[in-house]
Amino acid sequence: MKKNYIDFDEYPQTAEIHNRCVNMLCSLFNAPLKEEEEGTGTGTIGSSEAIMLAGLAMKWKWQQRRKSKDLSTDKPNLICGSNVQVCWHKMCRYFDIECREASVSPDCLVLTAERAKALIDENTIGVCAILGSTFNGQFENVKEIHDMVVELNNKNDWEIPIHVDAASGGFIAPFIHPELEWDFRLPMVKSINVSGHKFGLVYAGIGWVLFREKQDLPDELVFHVNYLGGDQASFTLNFSRGASGIVGQYYQFLRLGHSGYTQVMENGMKTAQYLRGIIKDIGMFDIVDTADMPLVAFSLKNTKYCTVFDLQDHLRGRGWIVPAYSCSKGAESLNIMRVVVKQNFTTDLADLLVRDLIAALHHFEQFPAHDSSTMKDKESAFTEANAKHKSEAATKKLWRDAVALLQRKNNHRTDDIKTHGVC
Ligand SMILES: Cc1ncc(COP(=O)(O)O)c(C=O)c1O
DSSP: OOOBTTOTTTOHHHHHHHHHHHHHHHHHTTOOOOTTOOOEEEEESSHHHHHHHHHHHHHHHHHHHHHHTTOOOSOOEEEEETTOOHHHHHHHHHTTOEEEEEOOBTTBOSOOHHHHHTTOOTTEEEEEEEBSOTTTOOBOOHHHHHHHHHHHHHHHTOOOOEEEEOTTGGGTHHHHOTTOOOSTTSTTEEEEEEETTTTTOOOSSOEEEEESSGGGSOGGGOEEEOTTSSOEEEOOSOSOOBSHHHHHHHHHHHHHHHHHHHHHHHHHHHHHHHHHHHHHHHSSEEEOOOSSSSEEEEEESOOSSOOHHHHHHHHHTTTOOOOEEEOOTTOTTOEEEEEEOOTTOOHHHHHHHHHHHHHHHHHHHHSOTTOHHHHHHHHHHHHHHHHHOOSHHHHHHHHHHHHHHHHHHHHHHHHHHHHTTOO
16 A cells, blocks of 8 residues: 555566556457467556546547548547446546537437447547446447447448446456457457456556557557566556555455456346345336346336435435436436445345335335425525524524424434334
């Protein structure tokens, strides 16, 4: 933890460990490496930095191709679904790239080949496909998107690459769905990012960007140091960083191996399947994940008594952090709750979560979250306070008192539920 990764001179073995991780990941993702050939990629702080680097590589490659044909390089664009994680928006904004987002729809929450095709043109630097959408964990159909891009490239003499954002799925698909073609087996998949600190099973602060072949990373973006006696390529946004994430990743690779990761992922998938089954059986939710990952995403069938946001707040009171959020452009009206099943989330914990979820549903059935009298109480207390006391401090105090009063009322009601055995 106290070592600075970038001090190659002082800690040459950390650089060696880093390079071994890159090689292991490149072979896990089926990069076409010849015997003894080193993989191309780098450790990052997370998938966000990895995506910044991959975005830059795509932009530079596109500029080089355009310049060689004497064509303008003014308006680069990148194609993705509206379901991309915020780091894609950041990357496009920071590096002056137009982010062309395809809308999703409530019945299909991801990018499809058809949706992407409509947005691609000669200024497209790349297409992003996600393996494990943040919103519902769904794997986008990378092969279908790939084949569509290849067809367009052939027709128009383009060389548009695909980047796969495998932040979560990169450590799941190879172990759970090894037959799925999403990685460097597809020739136009030129780069992939994966988060070591998600299903890579390392603490926060480690991600990876990998390139299919050396030539997919423009030389201009790589800086070389020779402190080590040999050549160490450096391709990161930051200079200093802690070495622990890299060492931790290597430890997990050696400690667990392919079979260990497979066991952990299979176990997570089983627990997720168990939880998914019970949540479905409750009868009040629609499952919106596609069982691609150890993740359960669901929406409320009926919001008469409460929304997923109310459930989120209620569950927080029981110590559960279950995020609720509205879906991305094209499916904004769909509100989702998501449980990510990590290594330490057991079926016992799943049972406890379900128990609290059912108790929350009972609670809101008896005391609807949007009970008009409750809202009225709140509003009138607030209005009265406003009228009587112009000073901000006094208004705030009265508002706090009104809310506290309501909370006490609610607690009392919750006690009622408990004594009547609803929980
Ligand atoms: C699909 C996807 N891409 C990128 C990211 C950003 O990852 P990181 O937190 O490792 O920067 C996330 C994080 O949730 C994600 O789900």
